[in-house]
Amino acid sequence: MRGNKQTQQLAKQLFALSLDNGVLSSERVAGVLAYVEKHAPAKSIAVLQAYQRLIAREVARGQAIVEHAGPIDGNVLKSIEGAMSQRYHRPVAASAKASPELLAGLRIRVGDDVFETSVSAQLDALASAV
Amino acid sequence: MFSLLLAATTPAVETAHDAVDAHAAHADAGLVHELVTKFGIDGVNVGMQLFSFAILAVVLYVFAIKPVLATMDQRNSKLAEGLKNAEATAARLEQAQKEATALVQQARLDADKVITDARQLSKELAERETAAATERANALITKAEASIALEHKKMLDEARVEIARLVVATTRQVLSKELSDEERSRYNAAAARELTTV
DSSP states (O other): OHHHHHHHHHHHHHHHHTEETTEEOHHHHHHHHHHHHHHOOTTHHHHHHHHHHHHHHHHHHTEEEEEEESOOOHHHHHHHHHHHHHHHTSOOEEEEEEOGGGSSEEEEEETTEEEEEEHHHHHHHHHHHO | OHHHHHHHHHHHHHHHHHHHHHHHHSTTHHHHHHHHHHHTOOHHHHHHHHHHHHHHHHHHIIIIIHHHHHHHHHHHHHHHHHHHHHHHHHHHHHHHHHHHHHHHHHHHHHHHHHHHHHHHHHHHHHHHHHHHHHHHHHHHHHHHHHHHHHHHHHHHHHHHHHHHHHHHHHHHHHHHHHOOHHHHHHHHHHHHHHHHTO
16 A cells, blocks of 8 residues: 555656646656666556556647547637637647547547537437436 | 800790799799699709809810910911911012013113114214225225326336437437538537537
């Protein structure tokens, strides 16, 4: 239990070193990984797993996955990037992902947040309301 | 008895003395004397016989007549007492019959009252049982109606859900086939505007 806590603390320290002005930097991440590879701290695998989860969460927070049914314009993605960056006060990159089960409309995932306006969601809401 | 004998003999003696006196007075007195002589009537003998008869009468009276009279008086008193007792017994019997009649009448009245009370009680019991049965029946009916209404509502809800599910599924299939890319693109642009303005 005590070792697990120390592992989490070390992973958080490594994650903090990976940020450049609050933004995740690939160079810093590469440096952190090189440091870990060189010095091999105790329980390095557990530390790296915790560090990976933190990095993945941060990456997800900076990425907007836009699920869509039917064609989507590039301007739409740019407008979504701008709106999400403004909303979360950090750069958010949008990436499109086809999802035909939506029938029509969009579902945007930013980290754990989900924004959706789609025909499928409206039909589900209608079924639930009835 | 002795007095009767005396009463019977005394007139005879007086008659004899009257005859002697009459002999001196009348000429036919010799006829009486002749008769006394012929029949051998002697005054001493007659007196002795009278004395003997008196003794016999006294003895008979003391030892025979008096006990017989006492026994008769006793029997008469017993008969009178028996009659008196019979009358009292008859009176008691009559009183007893009256009391028995009164008791029977009272018993009849009591029996009638008991029967009336029993009928009233039976009637009340029947009414209470009827009311309780009616109440139970009403409760059962109310419960059954509530159950039926609940079941009806549940069925309607299930039907509504099933219909909604079928409608949604059908709509989903229709839209997935009928929506064109242009319509989807327009819908996506509208959705993007909506999401970016939130």
